[in-house]
Amino acid sequence: MREDSSDAADDFGAILAAALESDSEEDIAVLDSKRVRMCKEEENAKTDESQSSASLGFSESNSDISKDKACSHHGEFMKGLCVVCGEMHPMPSSGVAFRYIHPDLMLANSEIDQRRARDTEKLLSQKKLYLILDLDHTLLNSTPLSLMTHEEYLKAREDSLQDVSKGSLFVLPHMHIATKLRPFVRTFLEEASAMFEMYIYTMGARPYALEMANLLDPDKKYFDARVISRDDGTQRHQKGLDVILGEESAVLVLDDTENAWTKHKDNLILMERYHYFSSSCRQFGFTCKSHSQLEHDESKPDGALATAISVLNQLHSTFFAVFEAEPSVADVRQVLKSLQKGILKGCRLVFSRVFPTKFPVESHPVWRMAEQLGATCSERMEQTVTHVVAMDAGTGKSRWAVKEKKFLVNPGWVEACYYGWKRQPEDRFHLACLLSGFYYEGIGTLSGAGPVGKSSCDGADPNVDVPASPLVR
Amino acid sequence: MFFHIVLERNMQLHPRYFGRNLRDHLVTKLMKDVEGTCSGRHGFVVAITGIESVGKGLIRDGTGFVTFPVKYQCIVFRPFKGEILEAVVTMVNKMGFFAEAGPVQMFVSNHLIPDDMEFQSGDVPNYTTSDGSVKIQKDSEVRLKIIGTRVDATEIFCIGTIKDDFLGVINDPATI
Structure with a gap:
């Protein structure tokens, strides 16, 4: 590319020379003085031109010799030019494009490491950590207008786009979507x-991400330019912390999709999905009523976001307690893990008819969840067992639990503890709920009225379809 | 840097323009087509100052369009390495700031902003000295030196610096 530009400069010089000649030959009635001035200008230009092309040629040969030495500081590239010396360089193979900061920005790994260390140190000195927020089903719920046919009535309730900071239900005709912000989000x-x-990191496209950021943060107080979309990631269908300029030990992630963060599960706080529109429920295979159909939104004071903020609060204060004592070992992932481990500490769980036969139980989501929460899971009945998690009241283990006065709960209890970040009262998850077709009565009550159905299992309408949760299916 | 040069272009003209005003049409179309464009070779065409000559037209087979080779004088703008330019800041972020001088986009990295200027995020992101006397934000006017250019077929991009004597803010929008 550098060669191109010097070529171009040479060409340009040649053209100027030609132009000069043709000028002198031409016999056009132009004021003499003007002509002279012009020629002079062009001559000046020509000398400048040759100088500059010479210097370009020089720098070229120079950089070839000392490329390795001179390149030690080359870590940041804008459109392929090193931002420190202005030299054109081939892109380093081990770099990451930071398209969300600028479409043409590329950083080499060494530069990224330096920046991470520097930025993290600065942030920690302000007593802050990094927080990555997902959009869909975590902070809000969007639906294409074309799928809103059953929910026309909602359009009458839409909030004005003039004063975004007050409303929560928006119709964006130019994007062909309707968006409902999760209660408590502001x-x-x-x-x-x-x-x-805070960063926004979504699997949506960039225009969508920016539009949503505008709804969430109309005054641009929270996110600045830290909005990352799927176009900016380094891997398809994956989110990663490699585009975040912060140390992984200081990053927390709030997302509803665990699979998006395969490499950074330790940073992840998994959120219960927010389904406001019925199309969103259908998309996940739920046949139940959505919040909009039930005309009942997630509860503000104890919805998922309220839980999340209290958890974040705890994590933040624990982290900085550790950090002040011993800055080098402070790792938010450890803090997160230990907080989670405390939730079902001391519980011994035994499962009955939760897993399909011959299923490798250790990898079942419910089992993994229980272990993450600090519970001990086993397959054998022992006196030390505290809870029996069952799908059926008629199994041997279930009857044993009743006889021995152990807690007998359905798998929804484990999930409710997981998402609620505290041990849930067991009596709300008894197996009778299963008989009336409710796996997840617990979660329903937890968040007001979840899309999973009305809370009480007594007198519940057995005709109401119940979601087959992806966890228990 | 600006240059006054002669360039040539083949203009295609629809037969409906053939008549007394053919030349006028040709010139109008030329201005519309050429002014504001950029070629990697010559830089940006700022304005056409005159027509040198209009060659013989050639009828294209099949379409009826006629091609005229037109030589015209124009002012072009092409930035060079080492050149000092005045530019308007368009965007400020923690990596540095972007500025433009007419059609040319430039980037000044925070490595090449004087060390006493710190980035301040917020509503109007900016670089400010510790005593607050100098501030670079959107719409500030700065004088910078080009240290590298990238010339593409339709675009020129430059890397600049303000870490040198007599470079930096020349006009602060906040103080007007």
């Missing part, structure tokens, strides 16, 4: 911004 962002530097 308080959540406000409180989280005091403890975290």
Whole structure:
């Protein structure tokens, strides 16, 4: 490319020379003085031109010799030019494009490491951590307008786009979508911004991400330019912390999809999905009523975001307690793990008819969840067992639990503990709920009225379809 | 840097323009087509100052369009390495700032912003000295030196610096 530009410069010089000649030959009635001035200008230009092309040629040969030495500082590239010396360089193979900061920005790995260390140190000194937030089903729920046919009535309730900061249900005709913000989200962002530097990271396209950022943060207080879309990631269908300029030990992630973060599960706080529109439920294979159909939104004071902010609060204060004592070992992933481990500490779980026969139980989501929560899982009945998690009241283990006065709960209890970040009262998850077709009565009550159905299992309408949760299916 | 040069272009003209005003049409179309464009070779065409000559037209087979080779004088703008330019800041972020001088986009990295200027995020992101006397934000006017150019077929991009004597803010929008 550098060669191109010097070529171009040479060509340009030649053209100027030609132009000069043709000028002198031409016999056009132009004021003499003007002509002279012009020629002079062109001559000046020509000398400048040859100088500059010479210097270009020089730098070229120079850089070839000392490329390795001179390149030690080359870590940041804008459109392929090193931002420190202005030299054109082939892209380093081990670099990451930071398209969300600027479409043409590329950083080499060494530069990224330096920046991470520097930025993290600066942030920690302000008593802040990084927080990555997912959009869909975590902070909000969007649906294409074309799928809103059963929910026309919602359009009458849409909030004005003039004053975005007050509303929560928006119709964006230019994007062909309707968006419902999750209850509590504004308080959540406000409180989280005091403890975290926040990023948006969504699997949506860039225009969508920016539009949503605008709804969530109309005053541009929280996210600045830190909005990352699927176009900016380094791997398809995956989210990764490699495009975040912060140390992994100081990053927390709030997302509803565990599979998107395969490499960074330790940073992830898994969120219960927010389904406001019925199309969103259908998309995940649920046949139940959505929040909009039930005309009942997630509860504000104890919805998922309220839980999340209290968990974040705890993590933040624990982290900085450790950090002040011993800065080098402070790792938010450890803090997150130990907080989670405490939830079902001391519980011994035994499962009955939860897993299909011959299923490798250790890899079943419910088993993994229980272990993450600090519970001990086993397959054998012992006196030390505290809970029997069952799908059927008639099994031997279930009857044993009743006889021995152990807690007998359905698998929804484990999930409710997981998402609620505390041990849930067991009596709300008894197996009678299963008989009336409710796996997840627990979660329903937990968040007001989840898409899983009305809360009480007594007198529940057995005709109401119940979601087959992806976890228990 | 600006240059006044003669360039040539083949203009295609629809037969409906053939008549007394043919030349005028040709010139109008030329201005519309050429002014504001960029070629990697000559830089940006700022304005056409005159027509040198219009050659003989050639009828294209099949379409009826006629091609005229037109020589015209124009002012072009092409930035060079080492050149000092004045530019308007368009975007500020923690990596540095972008500025433009007419059609040319430039980037000044925070490595090449004087060390006493710190990035301040917020509503209007900016670089400010510790005493607050100098501030670079959107719409500030700066004088910078080009240290590298990338010339593409339709675009020129430059890397600049303000870490040198007599470079930096020349006009602060906040103080007007």
